[in-house]
Amino acid sequence: MRILGVRHSALQQSYVRILIIFCLLPFIHQACSNSRYASSHSEEVTHSIAKNVVEDTVNSRPDKLTSQFSPKDGKAVSFIKLHNIKGSHQIRWDWITPSGELYATSNDFLLRTRPGYERDHITAWHTLSIKDQPAATLPGKWKVMVYLDDKPLDTQIFTISPAKCPGVRGVGWAVIIGISSYQDTRISRLHYADKDAQALYEWIISPKGGKYAPERVKLLINERATGRNIKYLLNDWLKKALKEDKVTVYFAGHGSSESPESQGNYYLLPYDTEYDRISSTAFPMWDIETALRRYIRARKVIVLADACHSGGVGQSFDMARRAGRGVLLNNRISSALEGLSKVGDGICVISASDTNQFSQESERWGGGHGVFTYFLQKGLQGDADYNADGEVNLGELTPYLSQNVRRETENQQSPIVSGKFDPALTIGQ
Incomplete structure (x- = not known):
């Protein structure tokens, strides 16, 4: 009887564990969904640097991809495409100067899908103004760091070239x-x-x-x-x-x-x-x-x-x-x-x-x-x-x-x- 009782008690504990796990599954799934981009898997995010964005209600996309900019360029665009996303997330861009200082930040933007609905992709972007701005006077290698839910998502490097020296310019x-x-x-x-x-x-x-x-x-x-x-x-x-x-x-x-x-x-x-x-x-x-x-x-x-x-x-x-x-x-x-x-x-x-x-x-x-x-x-x-x-x-x-x-x-x-x-x-x- 004792053996049977032990077995019965162990079986009860197994049932309890299974029940607890089953009850927690929705929360575990939600937690995994909310953190799936925090690990920066390359297959889940596409990060592009461009000179412009073609905005479209269905499929916005970066235009004129490049990592080289001149002081005469209007702006640099950091374009993010997140694949197979659900739930709510916070995204932020930090623009870092060649000397390593924080030049500008976007603060947090909310990315949200309908509860229980997974989207094929979400696009988001942020711009750095260059022409006639202080950035045009800071040549060298810049970094744009993107964070999702306060965790590093991806980093891209681009260059702003020095302004051309006027020298002796003819007519x-x-x-x-x-x-x-x-x-x-x-x-x-x-x-x-x-x-x-x-x-x-x-x-x-x-x-x-x-x-x-x-x-x-x-x-x-x-x-x-x-x-x-x-x-x-x-x-x-x-x-x-x-x-x-x-x-x-x-x-x-x-x-x-x-x-x-x-x-x-x-x-x-x-x-x-x-x-x-x-x-x-x-x-x-x-x-x-x-x-x-x-x-x-x-x-x-x-x-x-x-x-x-x-x-x-x-x-x-x-x-x-x-x-x-x-x-x-x-x-x-x-x-x-x-x-x-x-x-x-x-x-x-x-x-x-x-x-x-x-x-x-x-x-x-x-x-x-x-x-x-x-x-x-x-x-x-x-x-x-x-x-x-x-x-x-x-x-x-x-x-x-x-x-x-x-x-x-x-x-x-x-x-x-x-x-x-x-x-x-x-x-x-």
Whole structure:
């Protein structure tokens, strides 16, 4: 009986233990649920650093992921995504300076789901303002530490770069030329070259655009773009630029070789070019090379040319076409333009199209522009600002131009870039 009694007593204790455990299960489950993120399991939390957030009622997400920021960036965003979460939790962000001091804290935010309901995920984020704030003056490696229910959840490191030292900064000079109609009406008229030049001029002197001083920008359109005026600006006026300055030269108009037989002699066609005297009235490419070598002292030069509108201009070309000699595909003006980049380091030449291609213009691009200048404008206005730092440099602009012009023209026009230059160089100031 005693043995049976003992056994009975032990069985009773087992039943009591089971009952106690069963009764405590909901509380144990709730406690585990509330602490499941405190152990920082990587599979349960996603922590991203970005420049912005795309807010959506269903699925907000970080935008422009990066760990590198500049003093010009508006903010850094710490974006948290918690997976399979239930119950209520407190989340907090601490932003730590490179020296290890607490710069800012978010205090606690409440994350809550409906009782007994598990959500697939919850997103939350906090931002650190940088531009024009004290954070912009504290370069180095920062930390953002995230806590859940007062326990470490995750830490990310990011960098704010030092502000650029102004040093000796030059000014910008520009010569902008656009010729749609020619004095000699036998030279075929272009539709939008003058409009292209006008649009670039307005951007380059705009306080919100290129920020060039208007007195350092010369615009020659149609009848003002004579050979004499172009030569004066390149050989005399641009001599005022110092070596630390930047010079931009833009030409939209016809370009041609002397004749089908003289493919080594290339010219840009000023307004007063004569149809049957190209070699003596047009502007030789080697004169531009001379200006770059002998007269323009600036070590940063950008040449933008949209001059490949035909396979050759002038009487000799028309005679060859009428004779069926197939010169329409013989367009090497872009090769001649590319040669300008070999004058020296620091010269960037961007030609609107490749060899044996023709530059296109149409109303469908901005109501009437060449496709090259249309996307040049859009890129400079911010579409090519891939790193969102408020500036468009040549390293961003050139791939933007190439991709968009080729796409728009179905690969019939491909801008060409040549020269040894700093890709961080910008056209604007």
